[in-house]
Amino acid sequence: MIDRERLVERFLNYVKVKTTSDEESNTFPSTPEQIEFAKKLVEELKALGVKDVELDKAGYVYATIPSNVDWDVPPIGFIAHMDTSPAESGENVNPIIHKNYQGGNIELPNGGIVLTPEENPILNKLIGDDIITTDGTTLLGADDKAGIAEIMTAVEYMMKHPEFKHGEIKIAFTPDEEIGKGVDYFDVKKFGAKFAYTMDGGPLGELEDENFNADKAEIIFKGINVHPGYAKGKLVNSIRMASLFVTLMNENTLPETTEKREGYYHTTIINGMENETRLQIIIRSFDMDELKALEDDLFKIKEKVLEKFPKGEIDLKIVEQYRNMKYILDEHPEVLNIALKAFEKLGIEPERKPIRGGTDGSRLTFMGVPTPNIFAGGINFHSKKEFTSVNTMEKATEVILTIANLWAEENKK
Structure with a gap:
């Protein structure tokens, strides 16, 4: 045919x-x-x-x-x-x-x-x-x-x-x-x-x-840029803030460690300089309660990063993608x-x-x-x-x- x-x-x-x-x-x-x-x-x-x-x-x-x-x-x-x-x-x-x-x-x-x-x-x-x-x-x-x-x-x-x-x-x-x-x-x-x-x-x-319920997190890390030769006690490097954020993400909830009906979050974009770095993370789950739990986890990570970098700022926004x-x-x-x-x-x-x-x-x-x-x-x-x-x-x-x-x-x- x-x-x-x-x-x-x-x-x-x-x-x-x-x-x-x-x-x-x-x-x-x-x-x-x-x-x-x-x-x-x-x-x-x-x-x-x-x-x-x-x-x-x-x-x-x-x-x-x-x-x-x-x-x-x-x-x-x-x-x-x-x-x-x-x-x-x-x-x-x-x-x-x-x-x-x-x-x-x-x-x-x-x-x-x-x-x-x-x-x-x-x-x-x-x-x-x-x-x-x-x-x-x-x-x-x-x-x-x-x-x-x-x-x-x-x-x-x-x-x-x-x-x-x-x-x-x-x-x-x-x-x-x-x-x-x-x-x-x-x-x-x-x-x-x-x-x-x-x-x-x-x-x-x-x-x-x-299919997955899907959201994405758009995160902006704001640091303080100072000449590195005179930076002690002043410089807040937003790249380091973003790197710590990614490091603190639960390794059991990543694409490479999940399968079948298990949800995950996944870093897809990172770019920036010392003063500002942008991070994008997609969040996926078949269950809305699990999706919310994964998103709550990101907010908890945000607070942990700010404990390490109290002079920095982090804007974290969740954007709905599909259901x-x-x-x-x-x-x-x-x-x-x-x-x-x-x-x-x-x-x-x-x-x-x-x-x-x-x-x-x-x-x-x-x-x-x-x-x-x-x-x-x-x-x-x-x-x-x-x-x-x-x-x-x-x-x-x-x-x-x-x-x-x-x-x-x-x-x-």
């Missing part, structure tokens, strides 16, 4: 376009390359025959495929994000296809990087598959250009096959998801979907309707049920687990569009060890089409 070669071709073209987001940028989108990529996607959608396509001033791409049935079907959306993580370079990506993988290690040409089944047990399930990696110098960008390629391939199929029945299908591609701003200016009314699905998950079968979409999705079981039926129809075993992170869907769910997350095929996101499975991408595309068809069939009078 799916044009596999076209799917792969799309993906390879997309990952070669730099769309790295920038957390310290004051613009939206945070980088101009995302707008340029959005323009290319608009051109491609129009070339496929999609009439209602728009790139708005904030950098969002919206498109609509009209219903081709004569009964009422709720408008359903599919969403993927255009940016890639600033954690690793997304420039000059050189994707490599390892055809018909037969097990064992995959050696990348540069950087001494080796993908091993011991470190990546998922490889044992991908025997005979085509695996796409980079050359080892950049991330791949399967997060989330795999999702974009899958949605575009499903759109192409629907446009070429009018006999394929579906209701109104809404498409959106968003910027800056990787820095937590993906739906800051998202126009829910313009998008027009009643329910949606983000194609932004990992291995085959992932279906996620639960657990399960609270809302539980009120709309049909959204997940349709996805589960699509998985069953395609012979895919669902892997239900909470996301130790978030997606655009996390926030959209609270903006009035209940949006669970579906696998797109990428593994080792944000890393030079990132790779994807072509078979999984193909299955994800089939899931999009099957969900679209099932919404129409389930609502047939």
Whole structure:
């Protein structure tokens, strides 16, 4: 049903376009390359025959495929994000296809990087598959250009096959998801979907309707700068204040020491000079009480630092980012049920687990569009060890089409 070669071709073209987001940028989108990529996607959608396509001033791409049935079907959306993580370079990506993988290690040409089944047990399930990696110098960008390629391939199929029945299908591609701003200016009314699905998950079968509650702490350490030659009893070094703060954070509540349903806080940005240093810490938990406890811990650390540096000042502000979409999705079981039926129809075993992170869907769910997350095929996101499975991408595309068809069939009078 799916044009596999076209799917792969799309993906390879997309990952070669730099769309790295920038957390310290004051613009939206945070980088101009995302707008340029959005323009290319608009051109491609129009070339496929999609009439209602728009790139708005904030950098969002919206498109609509009209219903081709004569009964009422709720408008359903599919969403993927255009940016890639600033954690690793997304420039000059050189994707490599390892055809018909037969097990064992995959050696990348540069950087001494080796993908091993011991470190990546998922490889044992991908025997005979085509695996796409980079050359080892950049991330791949399967997060989330795999999702974009899958949605575009499903759109192409629907446009070429009018006999394929579906209701109104809404498409959106968003910027800056990787820095937590993906739906800051998202126009829910313009998008027009009643329910949606983000194609932004990992291995085959992932279906996620639960994610972290997320906040961030923005902390400013204010010191007193004096010429170091005459500083005794006067200098208060804000860099040392920030360093002590990070050192005092509980090592049992960091990303590298937690898993499954355990929450954490994680330092993401530090910059400054002797007189002022800024620190950003993200805070994550599936449980709101635990989230509050982690935040209270940061305020206790603040007081400990001020005991050491009584002449310094610390401004600590907590900013809400997103909440657990399960609270809302539980009120709309049909959204997940349709996805589960699509998985069953395609012979895919669902892997239900909470996301130790978030997606655009996390926030959209609270903006009035209940949006669970579906696998797109990428593994080792944000890393030079990132790779994807072509078979999984193909299955994800089939899931999009099957969900679209099932919404129409389930609502047939």
